[in-house]
Amino acid sequence: MTARMPAGFRERQELMDQPRLSRTLARMAHEILEREPEVTKMVLVGVRTRGVPLARRLAALLAETAGGMPAVGALDITLYRDDLTTVGPQPVMKGTDIPCSIDGRTVVLVDDVLFTGRTVRAALDELIDFGRPARIKLAVLVDRGHRELPIRADFVGRTLTTTRDEIVQVQLSEEDGADRVLLLERTPEPRPARPRRAQRKRPAKGVSKGSVKATRKTPGKTRRGGR
Amino acid sequence: MSAGFPHKHLLGIEPLEPSHIETILDTAQGLREVLDRPIKKVPALRGKTVVNLFYEASTRTRSSFEVAEKVLSADSLSIATSTSSVQKGETLLDTARNLEAMNPDMIVMRHSASGAPHFLARHCRSAIVNAGDGAHEHPTQALLDALTLRQKKGRLKGLKVAIVGDVLHSRVARSNVWLLTKLGAKVVLSAPPTLMPPGLGALVPTTHSIDEAVEGADAIMMLRIQLERMSGGYFPSLREYHRRFGLTEERVRRAHKDVIIMHPGPMNRGVEIASEVADGPYSVILDQVTNGVAVRMAVLVLLLGGTQETQA
Numbered sequence: 001m002t003a004r005m006p007a008g009f010r011e012r013q014e015l016m017d018q019p020r021l022s023r024t025l026a027r028m029a030h031e032i033l034e035r036e037p038e039v040t041k042m043v044l045v046g047v048r049t050r051g052v053p054l055a056r057r058l059a060a061l062l063a064e065t066a067g068g069m070p071a072v073g074a075l076d077i078t079l080y081r082d083d084l085t086t087v088g089p090q091p092v093m094k095g096t097d098i099p100c101s102i103d104g105r106t107v108v109l110v111d112d113v114l115f116t117g118r119t120v121r122a123a124l125d126e127l128i129d130f131g132r133p134a135r136i137k138l139a140v141l142v143d144r145g146h147r148e149l150p151i152r153a154d155f156v157g158r159t160l161t162t163t164r165d166e167i168v169q170v171q172l173s174e175e176d177g178a179d180r181v182l183l184l185e186r187t188p189e190p191r192p193a194r195p196r197r198a199q200r201k202r203p204a205k206g207v208s209k210g211s212v213k214a215t216r217k218t219p220g221k222t223r224r225g226g227r
Numbered sequence: 228m229s230a231g232f233p234h235k236h237l238l239g240i241e242p243l244e245p246s247h248i249e250t251i252l253d254t255a256q257g258l259r260e261v262l263d264r265p266i267k268k269v270p271a272l273r274g275k276t277v278v279n280l281f282y283e284a285s286t287r288t289r290s291s292f293e294v295a296e297k298v299l300s301a302d303s304l305s306i307a308t309s310t311s312s313v314q315k316g317e318t319l320l321d322t323a324r325n326l327e328a329m330n331p332d333m334i335v336m337r338h339s340a341s342g343a344p345h346f347l348a349r350h351c352r353s354a355i356v357n358a359g360d361g362a363h364e365h366p367t368q369a370l371l372d373a374l375t376l377r378q379k380k381g382r383l384k385g386l387k388v389a390i391v392g393d394v395l396h397s398r399v400a401r402s403n404v405w406l407l408t409k410l411g412a413k414v415v416l417s418a419p420p421t422l423m424p425p426g427l428g429a430l431v432p433t434t435h436s437i438d439e440a441v442e443g444a445d446a447i448m449m450l451r452i453q454l455e456r457m458s459g460g461y462f463p464s465l466r467e468y469h470r471r472f473g474l475t476e477e478r479v480r481r482a483h484k485d486v487i488i489m490h491p492g493p494m495n496r497g498v499e500i501a502s503e504v505a506d507g508p509y510s511v512i513l514d515q516v517t518n519g520v521a522v523r524m525a526v527l528v529l530l531l532g533g534t535q536e537t538q539a
């Protein structure tokens with residue numbers, strides 16, 4: 001499988017390569033362990049699609065250090081989306097799989113990118129329909145800001161400042177054939193078609209070339225976050 | 228990746244592309260798990276209203292739609308025409324227009340006349356789902372049969388499926404012939420000469436011998452003898468029908484050794500199917516019922532859910 005490039009977008013910057021991604025995950029695993037030492041009483045629940053392989057990797061890292069393997073589950077939040085019946089995508093259902101009771105346990109919800117927080121809201125509602133966990137923590141590989149709900153992550157791989165119309169794309173070898181995190185930006189609109197030139201007699205040749213660059217929108221600056 | 232489902236109504240299998248059928252089956256497979264949850268309710272269709280309008284008797288289909296609607300949190304009301312104004316002589320169009328005035332999002336309809344849901348689709352704003360129209364189509368039954376076959380056999384392409392019984396009156400047979408041939412299964416129809424409609428032979432091979440039809444079959448679908456639609460004279464007696472066309476254990480042995488036996492219900496035990504066969508290990512009749520709920524959930528979600536592919 002190869003990574004998908006959404007229509008109208010192009011790569012702007014590579015935010016993480018494979019070694020950096022695995023170092024980030026290793027650090028997150030340590031942070032989780034520091035705060036939740038009882039690994040066998042923990043359930044890591046990945047949000048489909050890319051939260052699931054991340055949850056599996058974190059579980060393996062926890063098992064290496066702590067000796068015990070936490071349970072791993074998968075959550076398909078499609079049926080809990082707040083935009084399912086309005087403008088949301090036509091649902092592609094892959095199903096939820098929670099392997100054990102979550103009653104009284106610590107659930108660590110795992111997702112690739114934290115953006116508006118709406119996915120997390122849906123995931124929390126769905127999780128609570130499966131039982132009454134002792135506590136729910138949130139782990140995300142990238143926090144890109146722009147929250148629309150009062151939600152924050154407990155474990156963050158990397159914090160980024162982005163503009164709203166950029167896309168943070170996480171690629172994982174399990175799904176996309178490679179491990180990397182990319183920042184995508186909108187491809188600039190193509191120049192207006194020709195016929196208009198006959199109507200409005202401007203601008204003079206020579207000037208137009210320079211004006212192309214001048215009028216091209218400068219994309220929002222991206223700062224390296226990190227903690 | 229799913230190809231999507233670009234239709235407003237589900238009136239039949241015949242107009243669907245194979246990829247649309249696969250979208251429904253994939254969605255149903257994904258939704259199947261919801262029925263095993265401790266809390267069998269998801270908020271997907273909160274605030275949507277569905278009217279179940281049944282002009283014919285039904286247990287399985289109606290309760291299956293009702294369960295699917297409840298699991299998805301849609302508000303539903305079921306109208307059995309035996310206790311409604313239809314008894315006072317209201318026409319189908321008037322009933323539908325009056326229901327529409329209450330702004331439902333979907334009408335699920337069963338009617339004894341072929342084409343009744345298509346008529347409704349032309350005159351109503353709501354999404355229409357055909358839950359069986361006369362001897363024409365019963366799309367959700369064919370979809371649940373396909374889902375069951377796919378679960379048990381892992382594929383549909385190349386499977387040999389024998390459909391045996393009262394083909395003449397069976398909308399289930401028609402929808403299944405369309406669906407299975409679109410997805411590449413090999414269908415054989417078998418019925419007594421009086422119960423084999425002309426025309427279907429142009430689509431799939433037919434035979435008057437059940438033994439020939441079940442030979443080497445991967446799946447056998449038995450059809451109910453629809454006594455309520457028969458004006459008499461189609462066959463001498465139920466006992467003779469059972470001897471000539473009933474599915475007995477002996478006939479099951481002619482099929483592939485991993486054969487599965489299906490029946491859309493309700494069964495006439497001892498007529499089209501022997502009790503030992505209906506309760507045998509190869510029978511998947513109850514899986515069909517569970518899959519029926521999953522398929523109906525998929526249809527509800529696809530017709531009432533979103534339509535655009537957007538970034539998550």
